[in-house]
Amino acid sequence: MSDKKHNAILIDPKDNIAVAIENLKKDQKAIVKGVDYYEEIPLVQDIPFGHKLALTVLQENKEIIKYGEVIGVAMQNIEKGEYVHDHNIKGIRGKRQAN
Amino acid sequence: MIFNGFKRPDQSVGVRNHLLVLPSVVCANDTARLIGQQLQGAVYVTHEHGCGAHYHSSSDQIRRTMIGYGSNPNVGACIVVGLGCETMDAEEIAAGIAKTGKPVAAIVIQKVGGTIKAVSQGVQTGQKMLAELSAQKRQECDLSELIFALECGGSDSNSGISANPALGVASDLLIGEGGSSILSETSEIVGAEHLMAKRAVNKEVADQILEIVHRAEQEGVKQGLDMSNLAPGNREGGLSTVEEKSLGNIHKGGTSPVQEVLEYAFKPSRKGLIIMDTPGYDVESITAMVAGGAQVIAFTTGRGTPVGCPVAPVIKICSNSDTYGKMQDNIDINAGVIIDGLSTVQEVGQQIFQELVDVSNGKLTKAEQLGFGDFSIYRPLT
The missing domain is CATH 3.40.50 (Rossmann fold)
Structure with a gap:
């Protein structure tokens, strides 16, 4: 464990995304902390405060996990450290299913 | 107490x-x-x-x-x-x-x-x-007589980490005293209903939870709504999908078992955590819970909101320090200190519980000080 102050958090050990707790800039490192978890991840894009970043490579159609539960699926391949939001993930529930 | x-x-x-x-x-x-x-x-x-x-x-x-x-x-x-x-x-x-x-x-x-x-x-x-x-004078009453309405509006990605879980702690504390809380807004349980159903006291209540969520989802789809299309403020706040919003939302209900599922504006027949089937609109939802007998409302927000209730105090709890700093005239408690690492979910939960007691004793909330009294009845389409 490092003493470096974290700027992103892992909510549940099963999660594959972290949440930024300050505005993070491209070329900066996300310092992600969770229970028994610590990782420094170089960022590919800016991540606004409260928004999500990928902790691993997320292949297209991969389930996105937050709070240890499914919040949606990747619409495209997402790199580690990439910004995760409604441009590259989508929810599954509450909409007309494609025929 | x-x-x-x-x-x-x-x-x-x-x-x-x-x-x-x-x-x-x-x-x-x-x-x-x-x-x-x-x-x-x-x-x-x-x-x-x-x-x-x-x-x-x-x-x-x-x-x-x-x-x-x-x-x-x-x-x-x-x-x-x-x-x-x-x-x-x-x-x-x-x-x-x-x-x-x-x-x-x-x-x-x-x-x-x-x-x-x-x-x-x-x-x-x-x-x-x-x-x-x-x-008329105030008299000694037991906290178990209270029904606490749990509302959220203008949620952001922090709501599920700070304000909502802290409110969940306060809700559990009240239920521990023999009181009740009402969790509402069925469209914001979509994607998290399996977790609430697991907490139901029996199969009948579990089935009712799944049923109201299924109904809200079907109704939305029938009307051509895309529930995943969140409000612009939710998206700017970092929420990407309805599942993400729901999973954050249900933290307001703490960890207590779900005792009963109620239709809009019905009175609870049991104590403890209750789910009321209301639409995902703040004022219509608050109006229903107050019509069901809730005396105090807790309202978590990420983006900030001025909403008040004409007959019940609304305690506003903010998920992040930035919004709290900007909207202190509308917000009573800053749960953003959890994100800032200055306090814990447990500590802010205790603070919300103490505020509930103080407000029940007569302390005015920010929305009361400003004289806000929003009221709206949800009219079903059929």
Whole structure:
């Protein structure tokens, strides 16, 4: 464990995304902390405060996990450290299913 | 635990002692307003409902909400103002409220002969009611008499990490004291219903949770809604999908078992954590929980909101320090300190619980200080 102050958090050990707790800039490192978890991840894009970043490579159609539960699926391949939001993930529930 | 509240004839307990002026129909709004404005200490509401030609279930829901609202223990006395030709008969609404034993009057504009006479009669009646209410003293009451309405609005990605789990701690503390909490907004349980169903006290309640969520989802799809299309503020706040929003939302309900599932504006028959089936609109949802008897509302927000309730205090809890800094005039508690690493979910939960006790004892919330009283009844489409 490092003493470096974290700027992103892992909510549940099963999660594959972290949440930024300050505005993070491209070329900066996300310092992600969770229970028994610590990782420094170089960022590919800016991540606004409260928004999500990928902790691993997320292949297209991969389930996105937050709070240890499914919040949606990747619409495209997402790199580690990439910004995760409604441009590259989508929810599954509450909409007309494609025929 | 003890607090000082107002004991009502039906054994319920209020944290406020309001005189409510309630129009039974949209046409009586301005007359009700004139009565309410003349009486120092009275609150009045306006709405768009009450005329004829409602579908049956819609009329039932509106009538139930109006009677429930007037019956709320925070209302010490009530004046119902009607026009005379509407579906929502003012005398019938008043009779429904009068079952609580509190002073209630009905004034019908067509019967008394116009607005000026109706206002005159309303003000005279209201003066007598205010004299009586103002002489009532707070008495020792048990915290187990409280129903805490759990609301959220303008959520952001922090809500599920700070404000909502802290509110969940406060809700569990109240339930530990024998009290109740109501979790609402069914469309914001979509994607998290399996977790709530697991916490149901029995299979019947679990099935009801799954059923109301399925119904809300189907209804939304039928109307061509895409629930995943969140409000712009939610998206700017970092929420990407309805599942993400729901999973954050349910933290408001803490970890207590779910005792009962209620339709819109019904009164709980059990103590503990209750789920009420309401739409995902803040004011319509709060109105339903208050009509169900909730005396205090907790309202978590990420983006900030000024919403208040005419008859019940609304404790606003903010998920992040940035919004709190900008909107302190609207927000009571900053749960952003959890994100900042300055406090824990448990500590802020304790703080919210203490605020609930203080507010129940009479401390005014920010929304009360500003005199905010939002009111809206959800009318089902069928």
